[in-house]
Amino acid sequence: MNPYKKDFPIFKQTVNGHPLVYLDSSATSQKPFQVIEALEDYYKTYNSNVHRGVHTLGTKATDAYEGAREKVRRFINARSTKEVIFTRGTTTAINIVAQSYGRARLSKGDEILITPAEHHSNLIPWQQVAKSTGATLNYLSLRQDGSLDLDQAKEQVNTNTKIIAIHHVSNVLGTIQPIAELAALVHKQGGIIVVDGAQSVPHLNTDVQQWGIDFLAFSSHKMFGPTGIGVLYGKEHLLEEMEPIEFGGEMIDEVGLYESKWTELPWKFEGGTPIIAGAIGLGAAIDYLEEIGMEQIFQHDHALAKYAMEEISRIEGCTVYGPKERVGLVTFNLEGIHPHDVATVLDAKGIAVRAGHHCCQPLMRWLEVPATVRASFHIYNDDADVDALIKGIQTTKEYFGYATR
Amino acid sequence: MQLDDLYRRVIMDHYQRPRNRGRIENEALTVDLNNPTCGDRISLQMKLQNGKIEEAKFEGDGCSISMASASMMTETVKGLKVKQALQLVDLFSDMMQGSEVDLEQFPLEDIEALMGVAKFPARIKCATLAWKAMEKGLKNEYKEGL
Numbered sequence: 106m107n108p109y110k111k112d113f114p115i116f117k118q119t120v121n122g123h124p125l126v127y128l129d130s131s132a133t134s135q136k137p138f139q140v141i142e143a144l145e146d147y148y149k150t151y152n153s154n155v156h157r158g159v160h161t162l163g164t165k166a167t168d169a170y171e172g173a174r175e176k177v178r179r180f181i182n183a184r185s186t187k188e189v190i191f192t193r194g195t196t197t198a199i200n201i202v203a204q205s206y207g208r209a210r211l212s213k214g215d216e217i218l219i220t221p222a223e224h225h226s227n228l229i230p231w232q233q234v235a236k237s238t239g240a241t242l243n244y245l246s247l248r249q250d251g252s253l254d255l256d257q258a259k260e261q262v263n264t265n266t267k268i269i270a271i272h273h274v275s276n277v278l279g280t281i282q283p284i285a286e287l288a289a290l291v292h293k294q295g296g297i298i299v300v301d302g303a304q305s306v307p308h309l310n311t312d313v314q315q316w317g318i319d320f321l322a323f324s325s326h327k328m329f330g331p332t333g334i335g336v337l338y339g340k341e342h343l344l345e346e347m348e349p350i351e352f353g354g355e356m357i358d359e360v361g362l363y364e365s366k367w368t369e370l371p372w373k374f375e376g377g378t379p380i381i382a383g384a385i386g387l388g389a390a391i392d393y394l395e396e397i398g399m400e401q402i403f404q405h406d407h408a409l410a411k412y413a414m415e416e417i418s419r420i421e422g423c424t425v426y427g428p429k430e431r432v433g434l435v436t437f438n439l440e441g442i443h444p445h446d447v448a449t450v451l452d453a454k455g456i457a458v459r460a461g462h463h464c465c466q467p468l469m470r471w472l473e474v475p476a477t478v479r480a481s482f483h484i485y486n487d488d489a490d491v492d493a494l495i496k497g498i499q500t501t502k503e504y505f506g507y508a509t510r
Numbered sequence: 511m512q513l514d515d516l517y518r519r520v521i522m523d524h525y526q527r528p529r530n531r532g533r534i535e536n537e538a539l540t541v542d543l544n545n546p547t548c549g550d551r552i553s554l555q556m557k558l559q560n561g562k563i564e565e566a567k568f569e570g571d572g573c574s575i576s577m578a579s580a581s582m583m584t585e586t587v588k589g590l591k592v593k594q595a596l597q598l599v600d601l602f603s604d605m606m607q608g609s610e611v612d613l614e615q616f617p618l619e620d621i622e623a624l625m626g627v628a629k630f631p632a633r634i635k636c637a638t639l640a641w642k643a644m645e646k647g648l649k650n651e652y653k654e655g656l
């Protein structure tokens with residue numbers, strides 16, 4: 106029996122008469138009771154706004170909120186808490202960089218480089234910035250398995266390249282991209298790198314200083330924390346020079362009738378009452394992750410994905426997409442059966458997978474498929490879940506009469 | 511949750527042997543519609559004459575439910591008056607909400623098999639895609655009224 110499963114109350118139920126087999130953690134992870142209790146504790150015993158009043162509960166809430174920021178700092182090894190900005194999630198974090206850094210720094214002749222495998226949230230913000238600034242959006246080449254072609258990238262990155270924006274781990278292929286190498290490459294030409302860490306931070310040890318990356322975006326809800334909160338990490342000197350994109354309470358130093366001044370980092374980017382409970386929940390999630398250890402988590406999710414990939418590849422009529430070495434997920438298709446139909450049959454067996462384009466329409470075109478099925482794993486999954494999936498796939502094939510057609 | 515409620519034999523038959531799949535040679539009303547949440551897409555063509563749908567064809571990518579529904583829909587609306595086709599859209603929409611529908615009113619034939627989709631909320635959008643395309647095309651064509 107998986108020793109972590111008991112921490113996740115959701116598994117106490119059955120779905121459609123079967124024990125829940127949750128294979129959709131890349132969409133959102135389940136929450137351990139430690140996180141649920143941290144949220145409950147805040148709302149029940151010290152709910153207050155932060156950075157404002159002088160009363161006792163306010164102080165406690167502020168300490169917890171800022172304490173969570175320190176936990177994030179340590180977790181990703183940022184230099185200072187000034188570099189840790191709470192946002193609504195990955196999407197908002199990337200949009201802040203695109204709107205604030207991108208719009209101010211880019212003009213005609215400049216280049217933004219991304220890949221065809223980006224999640225829409227690391228793609229559309231750059232399309233929009235390119236349109237509004239006259240900068241050019243270009244694509245880095247991927248190898249057949251979806252990994253970045255570093256040799257090609259060396260040719261491609263040039264002095265006009267102002268921004269590279271790339272996923273660290275693909276939410277469709279599970280590929281790990283060489284972001285440290287890319288960071289060095291783009292820095293040599295005077296540009297910066299923005300990393301979409303939505304799928305990497307929940308599964309592997311993050312070290313922004315070692316990697317030398319300029320911005321990192323990730324979401325709490327994929328790493329056992331609550332929805333509605335995420336993080337933008339940015340190097341202090343870059344954030345210092347950037348203008349906020351949201352204005353209002355909490356982010357000001359002094360407000361006049363016609364002019365105002367912003368407060369210091371990181372609060373400059375956190376206009377309005379912040380996501381207090383969310384940050385506290387994320388802090389509890391980080392405690393939970395650290396207690397298990399990120400190395401242990403990486404090994405666990407990696408081994409499960411490997412096992413699942415091998416087993417699925419063995420099924421006749423199954424195509425698995427992506428590289429051999431992958432993080433925490435397997436994306437596949439069954440010949441002649443649409444991914445939705447696969448997902449519906451699996452759901453009837455209590456197995457939750459994702460079917461569709463996974464917010465990666467350009468990548469689906471690159472793979473030349475309209476959609477795929479994705480099974481993704483986290484610490485509460487084990488070999489038995491993979492076995493249930495394999496059995497479910499067999500059932501699906503039989504149900505749709507694969508053999509007789 | 512009974513899978514057989516969803517995947518009725520008639521549905522699988524339409525999926526595997528779609529009727530009216532292809533393009534209309536001559537000029538026809540064309541509607542392209544996506545289901546952005548899942549990536550299904552349909553391109554529906556209709557030839558209209560004297561307030562009637564003379565011909566209907568479709569192409570697209572999608573699951574068994576969306577493609578079977580498109581096949582059944584085109585089969586049924588061929589020869590219908592535009593007004594009737596639009597009434598059928600409403601009736602189908604009610605059916606997907608799980609409401610009782612007056613089956614006397616229309617010869618639904620194969621379409622009745624889609625009734626089970628109502629029990630699978632995640633799949634209703636698949637079933638309605640072709641119907642939405644039909645409605646969009648006709649309403650656009652007859653903006654000024656029938």
Ligand SMILES: Cc1ncc(COP(=O)(O)O)c(C=O)c1O
Nearest residue numbers: 194195196224226276301303324
């Ligand atoms: C690689 C990747 N980037 C970005 C996102 C967007 O994250 P969020 O929806 O939490 O903003 C996701 C989530 O699906 C993702 O997988």
